[in-house]
Amino acid sequence: MLAPDWAFEPLPFYQDVILATTVETGLYDHLQSGIDPDTLAERYTCEILSPVLDVLVELGWVIVTKTHQMVWAGPHPKRETLALVHHLRKWTGLSSQFPKVQVHEEHVSDDYVERLQMSMLQLGPGLVDLLNPTPGSQWLDVGGGSGGLSLELARRGIQVTLVDLPEVVERSPHLLHRSLPKISVVATDILHFTSPARFDGIVMMRFIENFRAPDLVRLWRKLRNQLTPKGQLYVIGYIRRISPLSSLFSLNVILNGEGGKCYDTDELHDIARQAGLSLDFCTTDGPAGYAIARLCPKSLPDGPWEQCSHLTDRAAPRYIEMRVTGE
Numbered sequence: 001m002l003a004p005d006w007a008f009e010p011l012p013f014y015q016d017v018i019l020a021t022t023v024e025t026g027l028y029d030h031l032q033s034g035i036d037p038d039t040l041a042e043r044y045t046c047e048i049l050s051p052v053l054d055v056l057v058e059l060g061w062v063i064v065t066k067t068h069q070m071v072w073a074g075p076h077p078k079r080e081t082l083a084l085v086h087h088l089r090k091w092t093g094l095s096s097q098f099p100k101v102q103v104h105e106e107h108v109s110d111d112y113v114e115r116l117q118m119s120m121l122q123l124g125p126g127l128v129d130l131l132n133p134t135p136g137s138q139w140l141d142v143g144g145g146s147g148g149l150s151l152e153l154a155r156r157g158i159q160v161t162l163v164d165l166p167e168v169v170e171r172s173p174h175l176l177h178r179s180l181p182k183i184s185v186v187a188t189d190i191l192h193f194t195s196p197a198r199f200d201g202i203v204m205m206r207f208i209e210n211f212r213a214p215d216l217v218r219l220w221r222k223l224r225n226q227l228t229p230k231g232q233l234y235v236i237g238y239i240r241r242i243s244p245l246s247s248l249f250s251l252n253v254i255l256n257g258e259g260g261k262c263y264d265t266d267e268l269h270d271i272a273r274q275a276g277l278s279l280d281f282c283t284t285d286g287p288a289g290y291a292i293a294r295l296c297p298k299s300l301p302d303g304p305w306e307q308c309s310h311l312t313d314r315a316a317p318r319y320i321e322m323r324v325t326g327e
Contacts, residue, residue, distance in 0.1 A: 014248060019077055020086070025044070028077065030043070031062060034071045037053070040070070058248065119148075128153060128156060131201065136158075139153055139201040142190055142204045143164055143207040144203075150162045159182070161185075164185075199227055201231060204234070208237065213267065217274045232295065234294055234295070235268070235292070242264075278298050
């Protein structure tokens with residue numbers, strides 16, 4: 001099984017927490033004797049139940065019988081594992097016992113951008129091979145803050161425009177190092193992005209899970225109007241139920257608590273249809289289990305585009321022109 005590139009910790013960390021959760025909530029005892037999903041739903045009236053069960057099935061710890069009973073088939077909980085998770089919860093709350101102070105950002109900020117940049121050093125070439133862009137074409141990298149995918153596209157002779165939030169771009173300039181051709185970086189919310197250019201390709205990597213479905217429809221409508229007549233929009237990420245560990249990733253998105261979700265192919269088909277796009281290609285052959293979905297425009301009359309409801313207004317775009325020459 002492939003390890004998720006997004007993980008803060010090795011996969012065993014997530015497995016230990018999931019196992020402890022099943023014991024502490026009584027799920028383990030119910031599943032030991034076998035139980036049907038409807039009965040479980042009656043006993044656990046919480047929305048998190050279904051995503052947790054999906055993870056247990058994905059890990060192979062729960063199997064569903066022909067009579068639709070869910071039965072535990074996973075490891076027996078070890079006392080040291082349960083104790084470790086218990087102590088972890090206690091000790092991570094240690095700092096809350098101190099008075100709150102202002103901590104320098106460099107000590108508390110997530111190294112998310114750096115981790116993505118490191119993973120793209122390995123994943124980028126394979127992903128761009130699957131995208132197969134035409135040299136000299138124009139591409140838009142939406143939410144590409146780490147810069148890794150844009151840099152790999154630029155190495156192939158693609159004219160790239162990268163769009164991400166100002167605070168993300170400000171943390172990434174060192175990624176656009178001097179050995180690469182020209183890349184245009186636009187520091188803005190994608191909701192505020194406008195350009196007279198039309199793009200042959202638009203790519204969104206590990207991005208759509210930040211949006212609720214109605215907001216994603218509006219976003220894709222906007223991006224559809226930035227495509228050339230034969231342009232295509234590519235979505236790279238984890239698609240629920242077909243990408244390895246997609247249920248675990250979906251649970252991670254839910255726990256982030258920002259209203260997004262991990263979509264399955266049926267949901268993406270429906271969202272694409274509403275946005276005037278057609279989902280005509282999807283592969284899980286990408287590195288690290290990434291799914292790559294290709295969306296093509298359909299006939300859709302132009303009209304006013306509403307701002308996504310769950311996102312706030314941000315500052316006007318700041319355009320940064322970065323010309324990079326060879327060493």
